[in-house]
Structures are given as C-alpha cells and as structure tokens.
Amino acid sequence: MSDLQALAARTYAALVHYPVYDRRGEVVTTAVTNLDIHDIARSTRTYGLAGYYLVTPIQLQQDMIGRILGHWQDGPGKAVHPDRAEALDRVKVMPSLAQMRADIAARHGGVACETTATAAKQRGDNAVKTVGYAAWQGAATASAAPQLVLFGTGWGLTTELLGQCDRILLPIQGESDYNHLSVRSAVAVTLDRLFADRAGDA
Amino acid sequence: MSDLQALAARTYAALVHYPVYDRRGEVVTTAVTNLDIHDIARSTRTYGLAGYYLVTPIQLQQDMIGRILGHWQDGPGKAVHPDRAEALDRVKVMPSLAQMRADIAARHGGVACETTATAAKQRGDNAVKTVGYAAWQGAATASAAPQLVLFGTGWGLTTELLGQCDRILLPIQGESDYNHLSVRSAVAVTLDRLFADRAGDA
Known part of the structure; x- marks a missing residue:
C-alpha cells in the first residue's frame, strides 16, 4: 500500500447541507439530492477513501437518504448495479458536524480528526490556513x-465554519475567470488532486 | 494568454449518447439527462473550452435539450442563475459525430479536428494510441x-469508435481497483488534468 493509499484509507469526505449560505448570503439548510449521493459515493470509492458522510439536521432528509441507500444496497437496485451497492457501502448520514466528528473518532480509537474545508x-480572512494540494498531502x-x-x-460553507477548520484547500482554478463547478465535479477534482495514482502518466 | 489557455480555447468536449455500449455490451443510444447538460457545461466553461456538444440522433432528445437550454438562456432560469446561462452559451446539440466534426471545421476555417477518446x-487493442495527460498537452x-x-x-464508447480516434487518454486511476466515476466526474477530472491552472499550488 502506497503512502497515498494509506492516507486515503483514513480520510473521509463530507457533503455539508448545514451550515451553508444561500445566494443571498443567509445561512440555510439545503436539500439533499439523489445524484449528490451517487456521484460522490462513486468518487470517494474510486479514490479509496474511508467513508462519505452526508450532513443534514432534517429528519425527513435523513430518512430519504436511508431509503435510497436501502434500494441500492439490499433492494432491487443491487441486482442491476452491483457497483453502486459497493460505492454506497461507505455512505453514512449524520445530523451534525459534531456527531460526524464523534463517529470518526470512534472508528479511530478516540483520535479526533483534523478537518479541512474547501x-x-x-x-x-482565512488566507493564513490555506494550503495547496501537495502541501495538504505532506x-x-x-x-x-x-x-x-x-x-x-x-x-x-459559512465563514464561521471555515474559521473552525484546521486547513482550507486552495480553490480549484480553471483556465478562466468563471469558477462554478458543481459540487459533484469539485469533489471529483479535489480527490483526484489529492489521491490519484498518476504513476503511469507519462 | 498561457499556452494551456490557448489550447483550451480550441478544444471541444462531447458527450456521446450514440454509439455506446449498454451493460450487456450491445450498441445503443442512451437517454440525455438534465444534470449531464448542466454539470458538464459548468466544467467546460470553468476550464475555458471552446464548446460542449451533446450528440444524440434522437429528435425528441434534441428538442428536450433545446427546451432546457432555452429555459436557462432566455427563460425564467436566467434571472435566478445567470452563471448557468453563461455556462450553457457554448452548448450545442448534434445528431451525429460526423455533423459535429463538420461544425467544428466550419468554426476553424475548414481545418478538421483531431479526436481524442476517453x-x-x-x-x-488500442494501447498503441493511448497517451498520458502531459503527452496529450504536448x-x-x-x-x-x-x-x-x-x-x-x-x-x-464502442471499440469501433475508439479505433477511429487519433488518441485515447489514459484511464483515470484512483487509489483502488474500483473505477466507476460518473461521466460528470470523469469529465471534470479529465479537464482538470489537461487544463487546470496549478501555478499557485505549492
């Protein structure tokens, strides 16, 4: 197992639905979408992460995620798409960031996680904690x-939450002044930069 | 403008709905999905590409794409999400690969495009044409x-189609033996590897 593989195997991704801004800058809870569950589960599984958390305080949304996971893990979806069952095995829903952190610590003998924002x-105001992708790996x-x-x-993510994190990753920069990747795309690119096996890439 | 910016500005991405395999290995036409239009438009716009084509021979699907583009470009969507109108400006639907290639040539003074498969x-059987990401840039x-x-x-994409391309990009390799990125994620990662501005990334 390479160093990057070992690092990925103790790294978790989380999709945060609260606390985040809406387009007016107000702090809201967003709705969970089906494709965010699937696409990000497939990306985290491809890059060998330990797990993928969806964070939402809304009970109805937690229940909906549970039904979707059940459909693919034990229900009719499993026979059609066994790869999806495999991807969704490591998905968990959590009502809060604090409970997610406690869950991670419980999986690692009580060791608290270090948290990185994107x-x-x-x-x-957060420039001091911003790190590049190679610096993050180090x-x-x-x-x-x-x-x-x-x-x-x-x-x-809210500025208050960014202030509570240990690190913030450099924004993804394309070749334009337009930067509006979907969160699904941003997760895939971030994991690729942090964990891809580029050994065969001449 | 950097070399990579100039290269991106004459590069087109295409999402091919025919000819592709289904899970039994038969050649089929797949259905266009709304999120494939949006996510990939946003990615191609972020990385500064010249355009994004959706290829489908089915007239009803072409019409549906036209309605979706209209909603965001001129309809009620534009006021809520002006960024999406900007991303969708460079989206075009084409009934066939041949017509897409003719459209690109027409935009470039009759010069035929070079085609890369992913x-x-x-x-x-295609190993001879496979190139890494840096080699592709070169x-x-x-x-x-x-x-x-x-x-x-x-x-x-069908093997026959791969055989007609000038180059094939190396598959994206994570840190696991599982490789089932969504096509939305695969496009984002590929464009990031080919066109990202990583200058600030220490």
Whole structure:
C-alpha cells in the first residue's frame, strides 16, 4: 500500500447541507439530492477513501437518504448495479458536524480528526490556513489523525465554519475567470488532486 | 494568454449518447439527462473550452435539450442563475459525430479536428494510441488543429469508435481497483488534468 493509499484509507469526505449560505448570503439548510449521493459515493470509492458522510439536521432528509441507500444496497437496485451497492457501502448520514466528528473518532480509537474545508473562492480572512494540494498531502501524511474534508452545498460553507477548520484547500482554478463547478465535479477534482495514482502518466 | 489557455480555447468536449455500449455490451443510444447538460457545461466553461456538444440522433432528445437550454438562456432560469446561462452559451446539440466534426471545421476555417477518446479501462487493442495527460498537452499544443475530446455515456464508447480516434487518454486511476466515476466526474477530472491552472499550488 502506497503512502497515498494509506492516507486515503483514513480520510473521509463530507457533503455539508448545514451550515451553508444561500445566494443571498443567509445561512440555510439545503436539500439533499439523489445524484449528490451517487456521484460522490462513486468518487470517494474510486479514490479509496474511508467513508462519505452526508450532513443534514432534517429528519425527513435523513430518512430519504436511508431509503435510497436501502434500494441500492439490499433492494432491487443491487441486482442491476452491483457497483453502486459497493460505492454506497461507505455512505453514512449524520445530523451534525459534531456527531460526524464523534463517529470518526470512534472508528479511530478516540483520535479526533483534523478537518479541512474547501471553497470555490479564496476568502481573505482565512488566507493564513490555506494550503495547496501537495502541501495538504505532506501535512496529512505527517499526522497520524484521521482526515475529514468538507464540501459545501448551496453557496458554500459559512465563514464561521471555515474559521473552525484546521486547513482550507486552495480553490480549484480553471483556465478562466468563471469558477462554478458543481459540487459533484469539485469533489471529483479535489480527490483526484489529492489521491490519484498518476504513476503511469507519462 | 498561457499556452494551456490557448489550447483550451480550441478544444471541444462531447458527450456521446450514440454509439455506446449498454451493460450487456450491445450498441445503443442512451437517454440525455438534465444534470449531464448542466454539470458538464459548468466544467467546460470553468476550464475555458471552446464548446460542449451533446450528440444524440434522437429528435425528441434534441428538442428536450433545446427546451432546457432555452429555459436557462432566455427563460425564467436566467434571472435566478445567470452563471448557468453563461455556462450553457457554448452548448450545442448534434445528431451525429460526423455533423459535429463538420461544425467544428466550419468554426476553424475548414481545418478538421483531431479526436481524442476517453475510456474507464484501457483496452488492449488500442494501447498503441493511448497517451498520458502531459503527452496529450504536448501533442495537442504542437498541432494547429482544433481538438475534440469524446466522453461516452452508458457503458462507454464502442471499440469501433475508439479505433477511429487519433488518441485515447489514459484511464483515470484512483487509489483502488474500483473505477466507476460518473461521466460528470470523469469529465471534470479529465479537464482538470489537461487544463487546470496549478501555478499557485505549492
């Protein structure tokens, strides 16, 4: 197992539905979408992560996620798409960030996770904690703690939440001034930068 | 404008709904999905590509895409999400690969495009044309022709189609033996590897 594989195997991705901004800058809870469950589960599984959390405080949304997971894991979906059952095995829903962190610590002998935020734009007041992708790999490899990477829905994670994280990853920069990747795309690109096996890429 | 920006500005992405395999290995036409239009439009716009084509021979599907584009470009969607109107500006639907290639040539003074295929797994009989991401950048930069990168829906582009392409990109390899990225994620990762501005990433 390579260093990156070992690091991925103690890293969790989380899709945060609260607290995030809406387009007016108000703090809201966004709705969970079916494709966010599937696409991000498939990406986290492809890059060998330990797990994928969906965070929402709304009970009805938690129940809906449970029904979708059941359909693919034990229900009629499993026979048609066994690959999806495999991807969804590591998906868990949590009512809050605190409970997610407690769940990760319980899986790692009580060791608290280090938390990394992601954002589409660099925000000045948090510049001190911003790290590039190679720097993240170095810092996370040097630490023995489990790693948690947060992705925001809606118009992004709140500034208050960013301030509580250990690190913030550099925004993904394309070749234009337009940066509006879907969160599904942003997760895939981020995991590729952090964990891809590029050995065969001449 | 950097070399990569200039290259992106003459590169087109295409989501191919025919000819592709279904899970039994039969050649089929897949259905266009709404989120494939949006996510991939946003990714191609973020990385500065010249355009994004959806290829489907089915008239009803072409009409549906037209209605969706209209909703966001001129209809009620534009006021809520002006960013989406911007992303969808460069989306075009084509009934066939041949007509898409003719459309690209018409945009570039009659110069035919070079075509690159993508695939989730390396296929032995095409190994000779397979290139890594840096090698692709080199070859495409050395050429003056417009570049077209094909992404398959369903269970992937047909072997016959791969055989007609000029190049095939190395499959995306995570840190696991599981490789089932959604096509939306695969497009984002591929464009990031080919066109991202990583200058600020220490």
